[in-house]
Amino acid sequence: MRAFFAVNLPDDLAESVAEAQAAFDGVEGLRFVDPEQAHVTLKFLGEIGEAAADDDSSPSLDDVIAGGERAVAAADVRPFECSIEGFGVFPSLDYVSVVWAGVGAGSTELTALHESLEAETTALGVDPEEHVFTPHVTLARMNDSRGKGLVQWVVRERDPDIGRFEVDAVRLVRSTLTIDGPVYESLASFEL
8 A cells, every 4th residue: 555654734724725726727737636635745655565464575554653653752743833835846946746835834843753754664664765855735746847837937926824733643644546636544643
């Protein structure tokens, strides 16, 4: 199963996420994510086994849950306030693949959680990240470059304040890919 560790945005911010996405209305080649599934990914795991015997090359769900518990405890992060604000893109404005909203307040705590999860999951055999961690909420993915100019303009000219919320847990999430987009299911929760 595909899985990742994340901090979920509360349901009451879904409308604000949708409003931020509306700044990109009409952009060709852009595919929006469901605002009700908005989250900050802390560590993408890829495929993990549902049981220890499933696949020797990937950790089991039980191993990942135990690793998540250790990582959250080792990060020693207490509940904190997180703000979602501003726009950005990956990998760059010259080549837009992902459009996102950034994290202001709470970035330090999210980075500490990411680093601890990275250490634990890498020890379990999960591939390490190949890029610097940037806390963000994915808003859309760009399928082609037809609307790149408008995306560049919006990212440079608009500075949304999506909202604030308290982070009190990290979640392990299963991601099932469907024709209508990914479906997420929380598998475990680790309180801060």
